Amino acid sequence: MHIEKIQNLEFEIEELKKYIKNSKKEIKKREKILAMTIDEEIEVEIEAYKEEIESYNEQIKYKKQLLRNYKNLWNN
Secondary structure, rough: OHHHHHHHHHHHHHHHHHHHHHHHHHHHHHHHHHHOOOOOOHHHHHHHHHHHHHHHHHHHHHHHHHHHHHHHHHOO
C-alpha cells in the first residue's frame, strides 16, 4: 500500500514538472509575440501561465512532503 502511494506521488510530481516545463515554453512564445506587438490578450495569457506555474510549484512542494512522509513511514 505504501509502495503504491509512493509511486503515485512520484509520478504526479513528474507530471507536474512536465506541465511547468510546457507552460514556461508557452510563456516564452507569447513573450516573443508580445515583443513584436501590443496585445492585451497575450499579456493576460502570460499572467495565467505564470499563475499556473506557481500553483504547480506549490503542488509539487506538498506532494514531495507527502512522499517524504510515506517513505519515513515505510522505513520505520
